[in-house]
Amino acid sequence: MPLVSINHVTRYRYSSDVAFGEHRILVRPRESYDQRVLNASLVIDPEPESLRWLQDVFGNAVAIAQFDTRADELEIRAAAEVEHLPMEAEEIAVESYAETYPFTYSAEDMPDLLRSIERRYPDPDREIDAWARGFLENGSGRTLDLLRRMTETIYADFEYEPRYDKGVQSPLSTLALKRGTCRDYAVLMMDAVRALGFAARFVSGYLYQPDNHSARVGGHSTHAWLRVFLPGSGWIEFDPTNGIVGNRGLIRVAVAREPGQAIPLSGTWVGQRGSHIDMDVDVRIKQLDLETSHPQMQRKEQNRC
Numbered sequence: 322m323p324l325v326s327i328n329h330v331t332r333y334r335y336s337s338d339v340a341f342g343e344h345r346i347l348v349r350p351r352e353s354y355d356q357r358v359l360n361a362s363l364v365i366d367p368e369p370e371s372l373r374w375l376q377d378v379f380g381n382a383v384a385i386a387q388f389d390t391r392a393d394e395l396e397i398r399a400a401a402e403v404e405h406l407p408m409e410a411e412e413i414a415v416e417s418y419a420e421t422y423p424f425t426y427s428a429e430d431m432p433d434l435l436r437s438i439e440r441r442y443p444d445p446d447r448e449i450d451a452w453a454r455g456f457l458e459n460g461s462g463r464t465l466d467l468l469r470r471m472t473e474t475i476y477a478d479f480e481y482e483p484r485y486d487k488g489v490q491s492p493l494s495t496l497a498l499k500r501g502t503c504r505d506y507a508v509l510m511m512d513a514v515r516a517l518g519f520a521a522r523f524v525s526g527y528l529y530q531p532d533n534h535s536a537r538v539g540g541h542s543t544h545a546w547l548r549v550f551l552p553g554s555g556w557i558e559f560d561p562t563n564g565i566v567g568n569r570g571l572i573r574v575a576v577a578r579e580p581g582q583a584i585p586l587s588g589t590w591v592g593q594r595g596s597h598i599d600m601d602v603d604v605r606i607k608q609l610d611l612e613t614s615h616p617q618m619q620r621k622e623q624n625r626c
Contacts, residue, residue, distance in 0.1 A: 324359075325403045325529055325572060326607040329542075331586055333395040333600050339592030341388040341395060344369075347585050348399040348543075349382040350526070351573045355408060361401040367392045379522075379582070381575045386588075397586065403572055407531065408558075410566035415464055416553040422457070422464045423518065427552065434520035434550055437578055442492050442512055449492050453513035468549060468559060469566050471513060475506050476564030481538050489580050503562040504545040504580055510561050511547050520550040524558070525583040526574040529606045537563045537570060542602040543585050546571060 329348055349361050365372070369386040377383050418424055426434055444450065456470045480500035490498075490505040492512040501509070504523075511521040528537055528544035546560035556576075558568040565571065575583035590597075 323405050323407070323529075323531070324609040325405050325527075326609060327399075327401045327403065327527055327572070328603075328605045329399045329527075330603045331397045331600065332603075333590075334598040335393045335590075335592060335596045336598055337593060337596055338391040338393050339590045339596055340391050341367075342589030342591065344386045344388075344397075344586065344588030345584075346384040346386060346397060346399075347381060347525070347575050347583065348397075349384070349574065350401050350403050351381065351576065353573070355406040355568060356572055357404040359402040359404055362399070364398040366394075366396045366398075377582075379576050379578075381577070381583070395590075405568075405572060407569035408567045409569060410465070410469065413465060413551065413557055413567065414553040415551050419464055419552040422461055422467050424464065424552075425518075426520070426550070430550070430552070437520040437522055437550070438515055438518060440512055440515050441579055442508075444493065444512070444516075448496065449509075449512050450516045452496060453516045464551065465566075467517075468514065468519075471510060472559045472561045472566055473564045475510060475561035479506065479561075481506075481562060502545075503560075506561040507545045507547045508580060510559065514547075514549055522548045522556065523577050523580045523583055524548055524571075524573055524575070525577075525580075525585060527572045527604070527606060528560075528563075529570050529572070529608050531570045531608070537565075542604050543574065544571070545580070548576065 327350070346363065350356060350358050352358055363384055365386055367388065367390045370389040371387045373385050375383050375385065453471070456467050478499060482500045482502065484502050489508050490501050492509040495501045495505045495509040507523055511523060514521050524546050525543050530537055546558060546562065548556040548558055551557050558571050559566055560571060574585070577583040
């Protein structure tokens with residue numbers, strides 16, 4: 322069971338002192354049966370007037386910082402150690418009634434899954450629908466194989482392209498361009514599986530390199546993927562950027578219905594026009610064996626995902 326050490330630093334620089342408004346910080350890994358936070362810290366410079374924590378509607382841990390000072394730099398330094406329990410695709414159990422697609426979620430689950438099945442992006446010519454249904458074999462097939470094929474197709478046929486711009490491409494744009502960032506791929510696959518009636522959610526978190534696995538891409542700063550609800554196992558991770566089914570190498574921080582609800586850091590500032598110079602993100606991840614505590618990997622990358 323890997324022990325993963327995460328250090329995530331974000332710095333904003335300004336040409337003159339500015340005043341900072343409220344900042345919402347979403348960087349603390351989630352607690353669950355497959356990932357346990359052993360310790361976590363959050364250090365902010367300049368020190369905020371107040372810092373409080375809350376759980377949002379999805380159960381994410383959110384820090385709210387309020388400031389009463391001006392400065393020409395804002396640094397937010399988050400650290401955590403997480404005990405991670407990887408799950409491979411072979412370990413995913415699916416209830417017998419849901420093993421073959423199509424199926425219907427149970428009457429008990431459906432009311433709570435409905436909002437995660439709703440599509441959020443226009444598809445007037447049903448292009449996403451047609452693309453999603455292209456993964457069906459003779460109109461049906463094994464549910465997990467269907468989702469695996471879609472995940473691996475995006476990984477193999479689309480070109481990963483880091484992008485610094487805010488926001489997410491529409492699923493139609495990503496499908497037409499066949500390129501994008503990890504968040505674009507996650508949103509495309511979310512919309513596609515929702516078109517087939519699956520419940521799906523957006524995930525923001527961290528990516529590390531497990532032993533004996535090929536190099537992975539998209540872990541620049543935070544990474545993005547999706548979860549699909551499968552009866553028998555619940556919410557299961559799918560990372561189309563790397564063709565991953567299961568959670569190996571993926572540490573969840575935020576889970577939400579849409580990407581705008583899982584932004585790692587957001588806030589406001591007030592100052593002279595053009596004062597903002599740049600933002601720098603530095604993420605370092607070390608995988609340690611619980612018995613030997615020997616570092617397996619270190620990553621230092623810019624925010625591109």
